[in-house]
Amino acid sequence: xxxxxxxxxxxxxxxGRISILNCDYTNSMFDYFLWYKxxxxxxxxxxxxxxxxKDKNEDGRFTVFLNKSAKHLSLHIVPSQPxxxxxxxxxxxxxxxxxxxxxxxxxxxVNP
Amino acid sequence: xxxxxxxxxxxxLKTGQSMTLQCAQDMNHNSMxxxxxxPGMGLRLIYYSASEGTTDKGEVPNGYNVSRLNKREFSLRLxxxxxxxxxxxxxxxxxxxxxxxxxLHFGNGTRLTVT
Numbered sequence: 674x675x676x677x678x679x680x681x682x683x684x685x686x687x688x689g690r691i692s693i694l695n696c697d698y699t700n701s702m703f704d705y706f707l708w709y710k711x712x713x714x715x716x717x718x719x720x721x722x723x724x725x726x727k728d729k730n731e732d733g734r735f736t737v738f739l740n741k742s743a744k745h746l747s748l749h750i751v752p753s754q755p756x757x758x759x760x761x762x763x764x765x766x767x768x769x770x771x772x773x774x775x776x777x778x779x780x781x782x783v784n785p
Numbered sequence: 786x787x788x789x790x791x792x793x794x795x796x797x798l799k800t801g802q803s804m805t806l807q808c809a810q811d812m813n814h815n816s817m818x819x820x821x822x823x824p825g826m827g828l829r830l831i832y833y834s835a836s837e838g839t840t841d842k843g844e845v846p847n848g849y850n851v852s853r854l855n856k857r858e859f860s861l862r863l864x865x866x867x868x869x870x871x872x873x874x875x876x877x878x879x880x881x882x883x884x885x886x887x888x889l890h891f892g893n894g895t896r897l898t899v900t
Contacts, residue, residue: 677827707888716789716875716891717828762827771816771835772843773889777827 676700677765679776688785692750696763696776699744703765707773708737708748711760720761721748753783787811789892791876797898798866806861806895808876816879817859818843818889819851821872828875834859866899873897 678697686692694708704725709717723730723737723746730737736749750757763776792807810817819831820843830843834853848870850862859878863870873896877889 679827709891714893716877716893717889718891719888722888764828771818771833771841772830773818774830775820775828777825 674699675777676703677763677774677776679761679763679779681779682777683780683782685782685784686753688755688783689752692748692753692757692781692783694748694750694761694763694779694781696746696748697744698746698765700765700767700774701744702767703774704768705766706737706739706746707764707766708735709762709764709775710757711762711778717762750781753781755783755785757781758783789876789878789890791874791892791895793895794893795896797900798863799900800867802866803862803864804866804897805863806874806876806897807858808860808892809858810876810878810890811857812878812880812890813856814878814880814890815856816881816887817853818877818879819849819859819861820875820877820891821845822875822894823872831861831874863897866897868899871897871899 707722708720711717739746760778762778789810818833820828832851834840837856873894877891879887881887
């Protein structure tokens with residue numbers, strides 16, 4: 674049973690517009706959530722995170738929103754740039770656990 | 786600063802052969818991890834090591850063994866490779882054990898094909 678779900682495999686947006694990447698989770702014990710970005714032939718790189726005690730965290734063009742009651746989080750990228758084209762993974766961890774659980778990933782394409 | 790280094794980058798094995806994937810980090814991190822990435826499956830945890838001298842199973846440990854040689858190095862061994870182990874393998878490290886604010890730092894992966 675997949676605990677972290679990224680139901681849309683891909684998203685295509687125009688440069689300058691907003692990209693919204695969604696993620697749902699089923700384990701109510703998760704209390705820390707992260708987004709990773711991955712370019713082809715490279716390892717994933719950490720992008721932004723949010724603790725369950727917050728509902729929003731912002732870092733430059735990237736904002737993550739958390740809705741605990743809906744078990745849903747989203748990553749907003751504004752404005753989107755062609756260099757943002759990559760696969761984005763949502764991940765979640767239960768406090769004190771070593772195990773970071775990843776979603777299947779979503780491919781974002783930003784068109785110039 | 787190299788971060789997390791994985792060797793080899795590519796490997797082709799025949800069914801039944803064995804090999805060891807090497808991983809080293811130079812960030813003085815306590816925790817290290819092995820993940821595999823398969824199409825449509827995301828990243829799945831194979832084994833992890835919370836500290837030097839300890840290892841634990843992740844989500845998909847069958848067919849693998851690991852060794853935490855010292856604080857820097859964490860190797861993954863396939864004793865008898867199977868086609869189902871064809872995958873991209875990522876090693877990662879993290880500063881704290883289970884720490885909420887400890888994002889994983891990943892290497893660039895080893896692409897393994899088992900024929």
